[in-house]
Amino acid sequence: MEQNKINIAIVGFGNIGSYFYKILEKNKKAISIKTGKLPFVKYISAKNINKKRRIKIPKSKWIKNYRSLVYMEDIDIIVELIGGPEGAAKKLVFSALKNKKHVVTANKALIAKYGDQLASLAEKNNVNLEYEASVAGGVPIVRSIKEGLIANKINKIYGILNGTTNYILSSMEKKNRSFVEVLDKAKKLGFAETNPISDLNGSDSAAKLRILSSLAFNKAISKNKILTEGIQNINLTDILYAKSLGYKIKLLSISEIIKNKLMERVHPCLILNSSYIAKIDGVLNAVVVDGLPIGKSVLQGEGAGPGPTSSALISDLCSILKGDINFPFGVSSSLRKKISKFDILKHLCSSYLRIEVKDQSGVLSSITKIFAKNKISIKNLIQKPNKKNKKASIIIITHENKEKNFKNLLSGLIKNKFVLKKPTFIRIEKV
């Protein structure tokens, strides 16, 4: 077996790294049986070697100068778990590929930003660049698009790509709690990071979406500014109104081809309670692939955490051990052309609005006039007066209209003398 040993270096050794190492050690034999090669973690590098860890690492494995790894003849695979699109992670992955080392990474920010360049480099040097763990760890979506669903012409891919926000939204609804209360609890339970901003504002989902749409549509990763709205402004009030109207609020990531152009967006959506995606609660992720000839194929699992992430990292590792050198994005980089952006202002949807107004006579006619002016027709209107404060909430479900008109509607509403604050606007998505 010795001649079949493949040497691995792990760079970045926090929660994920140590769990990955533990699982890899535990499954070494099973892996060698399945792949014909024995994975051996030769070096490990961490910011803080002396940090207290649950597992014992032989001293000989620690390496301080991780940059030297890429030049070592006896290292075959580098597992990058540093994170972040720039700095150490970027330098390491670029130079590893240049030096003909295979790379496994869980770094969505890096792949979303530099994936195209990295893929070219990997192809040029005939090594693998694997990143299953970067998108929805417990859902083998990257491999499924590249292999299991390879025959399909995918026209839409969407889903819940962030477990933290999904946990928050579903807990708010189920436990009737405010955003702040639930966020605090999520932090305590380890479902939200200490600084969860990139989860909450949608940018984590957006990075994953860029990777998925590139894979699904065989195009270069879009550098477009994409519509990204998070859940920070989602109010329990809106969740309850939505519920009473038969909807749930979910943060969806949606990518689709419209008239040969790409529309990518991440934003909270009202979706029908009876829809499949509405049942995905807690920290789960789900990805729906809509393609021909397969129809809708759904993959669901835990999105993050050490277990699912390690599962994804090891599947990447095994693919390398098996010697399957594949194009990182399924097709040669030279064929992955840029795709132009669909003008989001032309996007059609219906929407939910909650408008807080002074409770005076003439309010409703003044408000509905703004709708009429923007040619947005109202499907359903509920007025809830709050006599004590002389305020009222107006809840409106609109018919379908263009994003552009909704934008104008909102500016119109903000300027209206009865409107007390920026209205809540949530798109309704048919899923």
Added chain:
Amino acid sequence: MEQNKINIAIVGFGNIGSYFYKILEKNKKAISIKTGKLPFVKYISAKNINKKRRIKIPKSKWIKNYRSLVYMEDIDIIVELIGGPEGAAKKLVFSALKNKKHVVTANKALIAKYGDQLASLAEKNNVNLEYEASVAGGVPIVRSIKEGLIANKINKIYGILNGTTNYILSSMEKKNRSFVEVLDKAKKLGFAETNPISDLNGSDSAAKLRILSSLAFNKAISKNKILTEGIQNINLTDILYAKSLGYKIKLLSISEIIKNKLMERVHPCLILNSSYIAKIDGVLNAVVVDGLPIGKSVLQGEGAGPGPTSSALISDLCSILKGDINFPFGVSSSLRKKISKFDILKHLCSSYLRIEVKDQSGVLSSITKIFAKNKISIKNLIQKPNKKNKKASIIIITHENKEKNFKNLLSGLIKNKFVLKKPTFIRIEKV
């Protein structure tokens, strides 16, 4: 590109075959870009060449003596779409592998019965045996177990593996219709075959389950007689009682390792309405993989039909075109040992019973005595008298108990003088 052409023969050219051919032709270029090889269908064989087909096949492609294909130097891959575990399909696949031809098949009966021998043969001759289409076509489950979830120690795999029966059960519930009415409709819509017996009696699901458990647990395909009950005796009455108690009835296929032994079973189950599997309606299939470190991973999609099946066949084809020669069951056949069978009589579950009795005094005490005698305790009992007929239905939800005791309970009940017919017995499954 000519030197990269891979020649394919399709044997069996019904609905699936012609759709597969059409999709393959349409996606030829995309496939060659992704795999580096150009798939070319050189020969097609069908029972009836003159059958009216929607697509036009050049005369030069038709071949009468399909048995000669395995000896042709210019054939690389044989796609077997004849079906059935014996006869022509069996002969073709065995001799193809012996003659070093790669095989792609959708034939679950063949793989469930001869998969082990076929896998050894493929490994010996260094060719692929691919069968993604044999289990849940629209769900890339075979590839996911072998690759995406490769790192996991799977302890349970279960789900809905038959679209026809799932369509029937969910339509009965939603439309309040009898089994016979719904079956007729399913036949008209093409969701059930003219002779749907292998779907209805669970044997189709059982064949798929044998394949999945072998893959999930890295064991030889079990030759055990497995507990297989179909849906032929599921009554609308039971579906409605189940509903009123918060359950749905689904035909589940379940395979798990208990104390290092294998328990496989296919039977109708009462599952909680709130469970994920309860939401899988219509012709959908879903497979849940429960493993470490990933947790629960769910794949869902259309189970059968030309689209999903073709998607699976082409993904198999592409894997061969890429030159990835893998063990057909993920590990070498020599390592896939037999696993002994868990004694199903020791299996624990709670259950639902509907007992039709004469409406006389003393009935209930007589019935509950039989439960007590078998040490089965009752969690919930509903008695519905039907005064007109002097009959009554007794609906019982039991606490957990052994299969053996339930068996004895049923024999006891049948012998009871008040009991009018064999009681309905459905296991309750926690999913």
